[in-house]
Amino acid sequence: MDLHLNADDLNSCVQCGLCLPHCPTFRVTGDETMSPRGRIALMRHVQDNDAPVTDEVIDAFASCVQCRGCEPACPSSVPYGHLMEQTRETLVDAGKMTPAWQQVALKPLGSPKLLRTGTAALAIANKIGLVPKRLGLPNDLPIRQDPLVASGDDVWMFTGCVMDAWQRDVHQATQRVIEAAGFGVRPTSDLAPCCGALQSHAGMGGESRKLAAQVMRALGDKPILVNSAGCGAAMKDYGHLLGTAEAKAFSARVFDISEFLADHVDKLPTVPQLDLRVAVQDPCHLRHVQRVHQATRTMLAPFVRELVELDDDGLCCGAGGAYSVLQPELAGQIRDRKVAVIERHTPDVVASANPGCSMHLAQAGVKTVHPMSLIDEALSTSDAMEI
Numbered sequence: 001m002d003l004h005l006n007a008d009d010l011n012s013c014v015q016c017g018l019c020l021p022h023c024p025t026f027r028v029t030g031d032e033t034m035s036p037r038g039r040i041a042l043m044r045h046v047q048d049n050d051a052p053v054t055d056e057v058i059d060a061f062a063s064c065v066q067c068r069g070c071e072p073a074c075p076s077s078v079p080y081g082h083l084m085e086q087t088r089e090t091l092v093d094a095g096k097m098t099p100a101w102q103q104v105a106l107k108p109l110g111s112p113k114l115l116r117t118g119t120a121a122l123a124i125a126n127k128i129g130l131v132p133k134r135l136g137l138p139n140d141l142p143i144r145q146d147p148l149v150a151s152g153d154d155v156w157m158f159t160g161c162v163m164d165a166w167q168r169d170v171h172q173a174t175q176r177v178i179e180a181a182g183f184g185v186r187p188t189s190d191l192a193p194c195c196g197a198l199q200s201h202a203g204m205g206g207e208s209r210k211l212a213a214q215v216m217r218a219l220g221d222k223p224i225l226v227n228s229a230g231c232g233a234a235m236k237d238y239g240h241l242l243g244t245a246e247a248k249a250f251s252a253r254v255f256d257i258s259e260f261l262a263d264h265v266d267k268l269p270t271v272p273q274l275d276l277r278v279a280v281q282d283p284c285h286l287r288h289v290q291r292v293h294q295a296t297r298t299m300l301a302p303f304v305r306e307l308v309e310l311d312d313d314g315l316c317c318g319a320g321g322a323y324s325v326l327q328p329e330l331a332g333q334i335r336d337r338k339v340a341v342i343e344r345h346t347p348d349v350v351a352s353a354n355p356g357c358s359m360h361l362a363q364a365g366v367k368t369v370h371p372m373s374l375i376d377e378a379l380s381t382s383d384a385m386e387i
């Protein structure tokens with residue numbers, strides 16, 4: 001079967017295995033087919049040797065978190081994430097992956113009103129115990145939220161789909177921090193409802209390209225600041241996804257929120273630090289894909305008493321967008337390892353710049369907060385002194 005993978009990309013893997021220790025699914029299973037090297041070998045067997053796409057092969061592909069922890073470890077620069085996305089898209093188009101119900105479940109992400117209504121209904125159902133615990137919904141899902149109000153036109157603040165419906169308080173905090181640095185903010189809200197990351201991970205390439213084109217049409221000129229690592233990574237990849245010069249130029253305007261503000265941190269007021277020992281959890285799409293995770297530390301350092309580095313080399317927490325729902329057993333095993341590392345470092349709180357990671361870790365009892373929420377708290381609970 002032709003998976004439509006670029007032969008040079010596929011053949012760039014020299015099967016050295018240096019990526020194996022960085023792969024969360026290999027770490028918890030010890031199974032070669034659950035490793036980057038094993039999955040690439042399967043892609044080759046299917047594409048080059050017309051090997052049958054058995055249930056085992058599908059399992060190997062579906063069990064990948066798409067964390068891309070394997071990419072920075074690879075001496076041959078194998079573009080693993082793109083190989084996996086294309087593999088899934090081909091298999092979805094052939095009706096072999098991502099069943100119809102999963103595709104339907106992702107549809108509301110591009111319809112903000114539907115998503116808000118659904119969130120309110122879910123919040124009520126969750127409060128009265130009608131939602132199964134294994135789905136891992138946050139206990140504090142909002143029933144109603146205050147709208148975001150533009151304060152100027154210096155930058156876009158991308159608000160996205162689930163994060164805007166479930167964690168608008170993080171957007172409000174983020175907006176206040178951007179404004180404190182002297183920038184007028186225009187929230188993207190319903191103009192650009194969804195970046196298409198989850199659809200792309202699910203192999204729904206057509207849907208993700210449609211959403212990407214919608215986002216690009218809506219957001220002209222200004223820098224686009226993103227406080228969700230997964231969304232930022234997806235939007236920085238529009239050049240590859242759409243393959244146009246326009247998309248490449250658009251992606252060049254996309255910045256993770258800390259990446260952008262780290263160049264302006266001296267414009268923020270000097271305030272007393274929060275009396276907190278904060279562990280930084282690097283979301284995979286910030287560390288392994290965008291590779292701008294140091295900026296989170298630059299931003300947090302002036303505002304908290306102590307930053308703690310987790311010594312697991314940025315290993316995935318197992319959230320992976322919808323992965324924790326679709327692969328709950330593996331996601332739980334991967335998270336157990338992360339939680340053990342966090343507990344060993346005894347932080348007061350964990351800072352995570354990705355809503356999926358923070359919800360997944362919170363479900364295991366880890367106290368998580370977005371870095372921008374911490375900075376906003378420091379700025380708002382002290383008598384700020386302008387430098």
Ligand code: SF4
Nearest residue numbers: 023064065067068070
């Ligand atoms: S993306 Fe993550 S889970 Fe998938 S093969 Fe690479 S390291 Fe393993």
Ligand code: SF4
Nearest residue numbers: 013014016017019074
């Ligand atoms: S993906 Fe890279 S690190 Fe992993 S086996 Fe292939 S060449 Fe080696």
